[in-house]
Amino acid sequence: MRVLGIDPGSKVTGFGVVQRDRSEISHVAHGNLELTRSLTLAGKLDQLHRLVLEVIERHAPDVAVVEEVFMPSATSPRSALVLGQARGAIMAAIGAAGIAVFEYAPATIKQSVTGSGRANKSQMKSMVRRVLDLDTDPAGDAADALAAAICHAQAGRLATLEAIQRPRKRTSRRSSRVAVRRVR
Amino acid sequence: MRVLGIDPGSKVTGFGVVQRDRSEISHVAHGNLELTRSLTLAGKLDQLHRLVLEVIERHAPDVAVVEEVFMPSATSPRSALVLGQARGAIMAAIGAAGIAVFEYAPATIKQSVTGSGRANKSQMKSMVRRVLDLDTDPAGDAADALAAAICHAQAGRLATLEAIQRPRKRTSRRSSRVAVRRVR
Numbered sequence: 001m002r003v004l005g006i007d008p009g010s011k012v013t014g015f016g017v018v019q020r021d022r023s024e025i026s027h028v029a030h031g032n033l034e035l036t037r038s039l040t041l042a043g044k045l046d047q048l049h050r051l052v053l054e055v056i057e058r059h060a061p062d063v064a065v066v067e068e069v070f071m072p073s074a075t076s077p078r079s080a081l082v083l084g085q086a087r088g089a090i091m092a093a094i095g096a097a098g099i100a101v102f103e104y105a106p107a108t109i110k111q112s113v114t115g116s117g118r119a120n121k122s123q124m125k126s127m128v129r130r131v132l133d134l135d136t137d138p139a140g141d142a143a144d145a146l147a148a149a150i151c152h153a154q155a156g157r158l159a160t161l162e163a164i165q166r167p168r169k170r171t172s173r174r175s176s177r178v179a180v181r182r183v184r
Numbered sequence: 185m186r187v188l189g190i191d192p193g194s195k196v197t198g199f200g201v202v203q204r205d206r207s208e209i210s211h212v213a214h215g216n217l218e219l220t221r222s223l224t225l226a227g228k229l230d231q232l233h234r235l236v237l238e239v240i241e242r243h244a245p246d247v248a249v250v251e252e253v254f255m256p257s258a259t260s261p262r263s264a265l266v267l268g269q270a271r272g273a274i275m276a277a278i279g280a281a282g283i284a285v286f287e288y289a290p291a292t293i294k295q296s297v298t299g300s301g302r303a304n305k306s307q308m309k310s311m312v313r314r315v316l317d318l319d320t321d322p323a324g325d326a327a328d329a330l331a332a333a334i335c336h337a338q339a340g341r342l343a344t345l346e347a348i349q350r351p352r353k354r355t356s357r358r359s360s361r362v363a364v365r366r367v368r
Contacts, residue, residue: 088275096234
């Protein structure tokens with residue numbers, strides 16, 4: 001299974017692709033989708049849409065994972081709108097490619113990658129680097145995208161293990177399903 | 185000049201196309217872009233993106249107009265995010281078509297169409313119907329989209345008239361420019 005993680009931002013969007021073969025998770029690619037500053041808003045959103053489609057065409061992921069937006073009630077509606085616009089262009093591209101999207105809460109991703117839901121940025125980066133056997137720490141947005149992809153790859157692995165070990169225990173299957181929210 | 189007005193919504197998006205020939209503004213088309221309920225979020229945003237591109241291909245507008253989002257500080261960040269996602273897919277499609285986007289505040293559109301910035305929904309609908317010589321009042325979202333398009337068509341007409349009548353009066357030209365905000 002190949003997983004594309006995306007960390008949407010209004011300026012830079014990070015992406016990361018990982019591959020899971022049985023219990024092994026390996027690095028495929030990561031990077032930032034940078035938008036041309038001189039473009040209009042519509043031009044930038046079109047560029048973002050195209051870049052996401054390009055990444056999907058190049059790396060052929062089976063699923064995409066986007067971090068659930070953490071929205072404290074203090075978030076200004078304006079910044080939520082701006083972030084929403086970037087997410088809209090990204091999700092439209094994923095929809096065009098016809099692959100499923102999963103969403104995880106930031107704490108779930110941290111927990112899955114580092115073992116703690118409160119890990120800080122630098123702990124996350126170094127764990128992503130270690131899990132994927134990279135030479136250097138990946139840059140911020142791409143690290144978050146890789147972490148989201150790892151989280152889904154591990155959730156899938158755990159779900160498979162659980163299905164093998166406890167085929168009829170409905171509660172445990174349901175509890176692992178709670179963490180995984182397919183975006184409808 | 186042909187103007188496409190769009191009223192983005194997370195469920196239904198209205199559109200309206202008007203044509204300005206000299207001082208005459210006429211109706212070209214209007215309707216709602218309805219999304220298939222059973223689709224996932226990514227599927228819906230892709231559908232919205234495609235439907236906007238189809239409208240642009242069919243009616244070949246020169247510019248697009250989107251109502252500026254009215255965001256009272258009480259707006260929940262969650263609803264701002266959801267509306268932003270729809271706007272993102274729409275703007276990406278307008279960007280792909282390569283046409284310019286203009287944004288007007290709701291009060292500017294009301295003022296332009298009815299003569300009052302505080303007109304209510306039904307006053308707006310009946311003025312849109314009268315200006316465009318329609319047989320019936322257009323439905324809600326499409327009426328708002330037509331109103332946005334009329335506003336831009338009239339702003340363009342006024343700007344032209346002013347340019348002819350007062351070619352060197354910078355203040356009046358600037359004041360008409362304030363109302364028109366090209367989205368960058």
